Amino acid sequence: MAIAVGVLFMIGVYLILSKVLLRVILGTSLLTHGVHLLLLTMAGLKRGDAPVLNGGSKTYTDPLPQALILTSIVISFGVTALYFVLAYRAYQTRGTDEIDDQDADAAGKEGAS
Amino acid sequence: MNNLLVLPVLVPMAIAVFLMFFRQKVGLQRIVGVVGGITNILIAAVMVYRVHSGGIQTLELGGWAPPYGIVFVADPFAALLVLAASITAFAVLLYSFASIDRKREEHYYYTAFHFLLVGVYGSFMTGDIFNLFVFFEVMLISSYALITLGGSGKQMREAPKYLLVNILSSTLFVAAVAYLYAAVGTLNMAHLSQRIAEVGQGGVLNVIAVLFLIVFSLKAGLFLFFWLPGAYGAPPFAVRALFGALLTKVGLYAIVRTFTLIFAHDPSFTHTWIAGMAAATMVLGGIGAAAYRDIPRILNYNVLIGVGFVAFGLATGTRDGMDGVVFYMLHDILAKGWMFVLGGMLIAAAGSDKLDQMGGLIRRRPGLGWMFFLLALALTGIPPLSGFAGKVLIVRGGLENGQLTLSLVALASSLLTLYSLIKIFREAFWGTEPDLMEETERGESSEEERAVGEDRSRPYAAQGGRLAGISAVLLLVMVIGMGLAANGVYDLASQAGAVLEHPGLYIEAVLKE
Numbered sequence: 001m002a003i004a005v006g007v008l009f010m011i012g013v014y015l016i017l018s019k020v021l022l023r024v025i026l027g028t029s030l031l032t033h034g035v036h037l038l039l040l041t042m043a044g045l046k047r048g049d050a051p052v053l054n055g056g057s058k059t060y061t062d063p064l065p066q067a068l069i070l071t072s073i074v075i076s077f078g079v080t081a082l083y084f085v086l087a088y089r090a091y092q093t094r095g096t097d098e099i100d101d102q103d104a105d106a107a108g109k110e111g112a113s
Numbered sequence: 114m115n116n117l118l119v120l121p122v123l124v125p126m127a128i129a130v131f132l133m134f135f136r137q138k139v140g141l142q143r144i145v146g147v148v149g150g151i152t153n154i155l156i157a158a159v160m161v162y163r164v165h166s167g168g169i170q171t172l173e174l175g176g177w178a179p180p181y182g183i184v185f186v187a188d189p190f191a192a193l194l195v196l197a198a199s200i201t202a203f204a205v206l207l208y209s210f211a212s213i214d215r216k217r218e219e220h221y222y223y224t225a226f227h228f229l230l231v232g233v234y235g236s237f238m239t240g241d242i243f244n245l246f247v248f249f250e251v252m253l254i255s256s257y258a259l260i261t262l263g264g265s266g267k268q269m270r271e272a273p274k275y276l277l278v279n280i281l282s283s284t285l286f287v288a289a290v291a292y293l294y295a296a297v298g299t300l301n302m303a304h305l306s307q308r309i310a311e312v313g314q315g316g317v318l319n320v321i322a323v324l325f326l327i328v329f330s331l332k333a334g335l336f337l338f339f340w341l342p343g344a345y346g347a348p349p350f351a352v353r354a355l356f357g358a359l360l361t362k363v364g365l366y367a368i369v370r371t372f373t374l375i376f377a378h379d380p381s382f383t384h385t386w387i388a389g390m391a392a393a394t395m396v397l398g399g400i401g402a403a404a405y406r407d408i409p410r411i412l413n414y415n416v417l418i419g420v421g422f423v424a425f426g427l428a429t430g431t432r433d434g435m436d437g438v439v440f441y442m443l444h445d446i447l448a449k450g451w452m453f454v455l456g457g458m459l460i461a462a463a464g465s466d467k468l469d470q471m472g473g474l475i476r477r478r479p480g481l482g483w484m485f486f487l488l489a490l491a492l493t494g495i496p497p498l499s500g501f502a503g504k505v506l507i508v509r510g511g512l513e514n515g516q517l518t519l520s521l522v523a524l525a526s527s528l529l530t531l532y533s534l535i536k537i538f539r540e541a542f543w544g545t546e547p548d549l550m551e552e553t554e555r556g557e558s559s560e561e562e563r564a565v566g567e568d569r570s571r572p573y574a575a576q577g578g579r580l581a582g583i584s585a586v587l588l589l590v591m592v593i594g595m596g597l598a599a600n601g602v603y604d605l606a607s608q609a610g611a612v613l614e615h616p617g618l619y620i621e622a623v624l625k626e
Contacts, residue, residue, distance in 0.1 A: 016281070021273055028280045035287045042295035065294065068243055072287050075250045079283075082254065083276055086261055090269040099273055 001041045008034030021087045021097045025080065032076040036069045117163070118172040118185040120156045121195050121234040124149055129227035142223045143210055149227070150203035153234075157196035164192045165605060169612065169622035171240070179240070179623055180304035186240035188619055189609035190439055194237045194366060197443045200591055201358045201450035202230055207584035208454045209351040212461070217262050217349070225262065229255035229355065236363045240623055242293070242375075243300045245367065246286050249332070253279050256360060259352045260344065271347035278340045282331035289324040296321060303623035305375045306616050314378040322376040322383050326368065326390075333364025334420050336390035342401065342413040350457025353409075357416045358450035362442060365423050369438060372427060373613040374620075380430050388428035392522050394421030399529030403536075406468045411533050412456045415492065418526050419445045425523050426507035434510025436610035440602065441503030444595060448491050448500065451588035455485050458581050459541060468537065472544035480582070482542040484589055489534035491592050493527050499595035502603060 008030050015027025042065070091097045128149040132142050164170055164187050172185040187195075206226070213222055232252025239245050257279075261272045294300060296317055297308040309318060327337065334341040341361075345353050368387070376383055398417030405411050423445065426438035462478050463471045475482040491498035494505075504527065511520035595602055612618050 016277070024273075024277060028277065028284070031281070031284050032287075035284050035291065038288055039291040039294075042291040064300070065291075068287075068290070068294075071243070071247060075247070075254075075283075079250075079254065079257075079276075079280060082257060083273075083280070086257070086269075086272055086276065089261070089264060090273055093264060093266055093269040099277075 001037060005034050005037045005041060008037065019098045021090065021099055024099065025083050025087060028083070029076065029080050032072070032080075036072060039065050039069050039072070115163075115170045115172050115187075117156065117160055118170060118187050118238060119174070121153060121160070121199070122231055122238065124153050124156065125227040125230040125234070129224045129231065132224045132227070133221065136219055136221060136224075139215060139218045142218065146206050146223050146227070147203075150199070150206050153199040153230075154196070154203060157192070157199045160187055161189075161192045161196050161605065163187075164189050165608065169619065171623055180299050180301035183244045184240040184301065184623055185238045186303075186619070186623055187238060188612045188622070189605060190369075190613060191237045191366075193439065193443055193605055193609055194362070194446070195234050197446040198230075198233055198237070198359055198362070201446050201588070202233075202355070204454065204584040204587045204591075205351055205354045205358070205450055207580050207587070208354065208457070211580035211584070212351050212457055213349060220262060221258070222262060225255045225258040226355070229259065229359070231255075233359045233363055237366060240302050241300055242302055242305065242371075243290055246283070246290060249286070249363070249367075250283060252360065252363060253283065256356065259355070260348045262352075263349070265347075268347045271344045274340060275344040275347075278331060278344075282328050285324060285331075286328045289321055289328055292317075292321045292324065301623070302370070302374055303620040306377070306620055307624070309375060310378055314376060318376070319379060319382055322372070322379075323386065325371050325376070326383070326386060329364050329368045329371070330390060331364075332360070333368060333424075334361050334394075334417055335365070335368065335387075335424050336394045336397075338394065338398075338417050338420075341417065342410055345413045345416070346409045350453055350460070353412075354450045354453030354457070357412070357453050358446050361416055361420055362446050365420055365442065368424065369427050369442075369613065373435070374616045377616055384428045384430050387424055388516065388519055391421045391424035391428055392519055394418075394424065395522055395526035399526040399533075402533035403529050408456055408460060408466050408468065408537060408541075411537060412452055415452065415530060415533065416449055418530055419449060419492075421526065422504070422507065422523060425519055426503075426510060428519070429507065429510035429514045429516060431510040431513045432610060432614050433506045433513060435613040436603070436607045437503050437506030437508075437510055438613070439606040439609040440506060441500070443602070443606070444491075444499040444503050444592070447588055447591050447595065448488070451585065451592060452488055452492065454581065454585045454588065455481065455488055458585065459485065459537075461581075463541060468540050471541040473542070475542040478542075481585075482538070484585055485534070485538050485542065487589065487593075489531060489538055491596070492534060493531040497593070497596050499592045499599070501596060502599045 012027045012031030012034060015023045015030065018024065087097065128145055132145060135141050170187040173179060174183045174185065229252055232248045232255060235248035236245055236252065239248060257276055260275055261268055297305060297312065299305055299308055330337045345356055372383055372387065394417055398414045398421055401414035402411050402418065405414065423438055423442055426434045426441060458481055460466045462474055462481060465471060487498065491500050494500035508520050508523055511523065
């Protein structure tokens with residue numbers, strides 16, 4: 001598990017360091033997957049019964065990390081979707097999908113005006 | 114049990130959802146926004162009063178007792194911040210009426226605005242660290258919407274970077290929470306503090322503390338502020354006022370909260386880091402503010418100086434320093450909102466954001482000119498205005514703690530603040546008007562505005578108006594009032610400072626032991 005988290009982080013960081021916006025977005029989404037796995041690992045991969053009160057079970061799985069992961073997945077899903085839309089819009093407006101490309105920016109302005 | 118505590122979050126959320134269905138009806142949106150804004154100020158005022166007279170209030174959501182459920186906590190610090198934030202938000206809302214163009218208003222500007230407030234108030238009130246993350250995200254996603262709304266080239270260039278920085282810091286936030294949960298097995302802030310006190314803040318917890326520091330510094334613009342001047346230069350001025358006044362303060366609040374409550378047990382390690390970062394922020398922010406010659410950048414760097422100052426107050430770790438942190442943050446929320454409103458009006462009046470193209474505005478807009486002068490004095494900390502007491506307390510705390518160099522840096526940064534703002538005042542309001550101005554000056558003001566409105570080479574033209582003036586005067590009254598009533602505010606602030614210095618009070622109130 002820890003290795004999987006490490007690999008996801010590694011690839012995520014590598015992708016974020018590239019200039020193309022699409023790769024950056026994929027990088028962030030891989031990074032968040034890594035973090036979700038990290039949450040799962042950090043809480044300890046216990047095996048036990050469902051955490052039901054009055055169920056009579058002595059060993060049960062900690063439900064909290066899963067709730068956290070679920071929340072985090074929903075948020076990262078929304079943010080990633082927004083980011084894709086923004087990237088597409090930025091591509092339309094600026095005519096490039098690279099971050100901070102000043103030349104292309106100037107060209108885009110000329111094209112617009 | 115005290116349902117009042119959830120109202121600051123609930124009211125803007127209800128408004129935001131309500132306004133989603135009426136996006137064409139700008140008039141209705143404005144009225145609802147104003148009513149909501151006033152309601153929120155009243156709620157916050159009642160909350161401050163109750164906390165002042167009755168001690169820390171808590172609300173266990175869903176009836177789950179802490180440390181299991183999520184708990185909302187109104188300690189004096191949080192309550193005061195909610196009050197200051199709601200006043201500033203109301204003023205910025207008024208300013209938005211004057212400055213935001215109709216197209217943005219019809220495209221969910223007010224919805225995003227109110228969701229942003231949900232996130233801000235929620236972050237102040239919550240007593241659960243993962244819930245803090247959730248409210249951070251609510252706030253950030255609204256800020257993404259506000260920063261991209263309009264879709265100009267500049268916004269499209271800055272927004273992806275802004276998103277990236279914040280997504281990365283949010284990811285790190287979740288990672289930090291994961292590590293923290295692994296280390297101590299709880300998420301309730303009061304409980305965290307207790308458990309960390311039990312196990313002792315050793316190596317692992319210090320690493321986690323630094324991780325949290327990185328996360329919050331990224332959001333607050335404390336040292337890791339490389340993204341801030343660019344990103345805050347992109348959206349319209351009303352949005353900048355909101356960001357500068359509230360967003361950075363929420364990050365700062367999170368730093369103050371975590372490092373006075375949760376990671377408060379090894380100050381020689383963590384607070385040294387914070388002190389260093391605060392000094393670097395003040396120095397770099399000061400240099401930036403003094404060096405640039407376009408107004409947005411000067412204002413953005415001034416935001417950074419304020420952030421550095423509060424962090425310095427936290428780093429002193431003394432009682433005076435804590436009182437100062439509370440006082441200065443209240444002042445900073447009001448004054449930074451005011452600063453951006455005035456900046457926006459100034460640029461609207463001048464038709465340009467470059468200092469070199471301004472001059473002689475005092476003849477056309479004397480009120481604006483003198484307000485700007487007062488702003489410079491307030492941010493520097495001249496006595497009758499609100500910045501003074503906070504700065505005195507923080508610097509006194511620094512001297513008490515023997516941090517002479519840092520105190521000097523803090524005072525020098527005040528001088529740079531004064532220099533940078535007086536530079537704007539001197540060159541924009543005095544001096545001769547450049548040729549550019551003379552052409553527009555001859556025309557009638559209404560014609561002028563129309564002409565400028567059509568001129569697409571002047572993107573800031575539409576940011577003046579009478580409501581903007583009202584908003585600026587409202588904040589002016591608040592800043593002066595806070596300065597004159599410094600004694601009363603100090604009472605409240607020192608109550609808040611006491612809780613920050615003795616986290617035991619907070620823990621007791623939340624866990625009820």
